[in-house]
Amino acid sequence: MILHIGSHISSSKGYEAMGKQALKLGANTFAFFTRNPRGGSAKAILSEDVERFQSLWKEQGYGKIVAHAPYTLNACSDKPDVRRFARETFADDLKRMEYTPGNYYNFHPGSHVGQGEEAGIRLIAKMLNTCLKQEQTTTVLLETMAGKGSEIGRSFEELSRILQQVELSEKMGVCLDTCHVWDAGYDIVEDLDGVLEAFDKTLGLARLKAVHINDSMNPRGSHKDRHAPIGEGFIGLAAFERIINHPALRELPFILETPNDDAGWAREIAMLKERFHCISA
Numbered sequence: 443m444i445l446h447i448g449s450h451i452s453s454s455k456g457y458e459a460m461g462k463q464a465l466k467l468g469a470n471t472f473a474f475f476t477r478n479p480r481g482g483s484a485k486a487i488l489s490e491d492v493e494r495f496q497s498l499w500k501e502q503g504y505g506k507i508v509a510h511a512p513y514t515l516n517a518c519s520d521k522p523d524v525r526r527f528a529r530e531t532f533a534d535d536l537k538r539m540e541y542t543p544g545n546y547y548n549f550h551p552g553s554h555v556g557q558g559e560e561a562g563i564r565l566i567a568k569m570l571n572t573c574l575k576q577e578q579t580t581t582v583l584l585e586t587m588a589g590k591g592s593e594i595g596r597s598f599e600e601l602s603r604i605l606q607q608v609e610l611s612e613k614m615g616v617c618l619d620t621c622h623v624w625d626a627g628y629d630i631v632e633d634l635d636g637v638l639e640a641f642d643k644t645l646g647l648a649r650l651k652a653v654h655i656n657d658s659m660n661p662r663g664s665h666k667d668r669h670a671p672i673g674e675g676f677i678g679l680a681a682f683e684r685i686i687n688h689p690a691l692r693e694l695p696f697i698l699e700t701p702n703d704d705a706g707w708a709r710e711i712a713m714l715k716e717r718f719h720c721i722s723a
């Protein structure tokens with residue numbers, strides 16, 4: 443059993459280039475933006491490029507990759523044109539994801555910008571009910587959020603309330619961002635077991651499909667969402683060692699979104715691999 447770990451990789455040169463870059467960093471999974479993180483139109487996908495990536499990935503025996511929707515996608519904006527952009531981008535991304543079947547598509551639920559969480563949750567579920575298709579092979583992940591401003595997803599309960607309103611909820615999962623849950627107030631340093639129990643009670647651990655592994659520049663409950671390199675923030679390396687080895691988490695893909703360059707990510711990947719405890723079955 444190996445640690446599934448990688449970082450965000452630039453998608454500007456296509457799938458094969460992302461795969462090769464991941465290998466260079468010592469990664470066996472990765473995240474990428476489906477288009478410019480600030481939005482805009484996406485580049486055409488070339489099937490030969492995807493095929494080369496798929497055979498590279500198969501050859502290595504590597505698992506799922508975790509795409510990230512643009513930050514500007516806000517399903518629960520108070521502006522109809524922003525909601526339309528979110529819906530169209532989301533639907534288009536889901537079509538694009540089918541070039542690489544069976545992977546994950548992660549998105550930030552959205553910010554209700556003063557309409558209240560009830561209205562926000564309803565709008566997010568509405569977008570999902572419009573866009574999710576029975577035939578899709580992609581699992582869509584709701585990301586746990588720090589609760590900055592009017593962000594929805596600052597608690598497991600809010601994510602659960604979204605899922606309760608989604609018809610094809612079997613197409614849905616959750617991505618736990620360590621910086622975000624820490625900033626939201628969950629004590630993953632002193633009480634990781636308790637946090638995961640709360641997750642299990644509210645959402646069910648079967649929903650948990652990926653982890654964004656980031657340290658935080660701020661103390662617990664700060665609602666700031668400022669990522670720090672692993673071991674250089676308030677969460678700290680010892681807690682990350684427990685996180686990657688936790689029985690409920692250790693088989694999931696871990697994605698670094700730390701402020702780093704390629705050399706920094708390669709170092710973090712190596713450091714975490716070293717701290718991954720091999721247990722024989």
Ligand code: FE
Pocket residue numbers: 510550585
């Ligand atoms: Fe994110």
Ligand code: FE
Pocket residue numbers: 585619654699
């Ligand atoms: Fe994240």
Ligand code: ZN
Pocket residue numbers: 619621622667668669
């Ligand atoms: Zn963040």
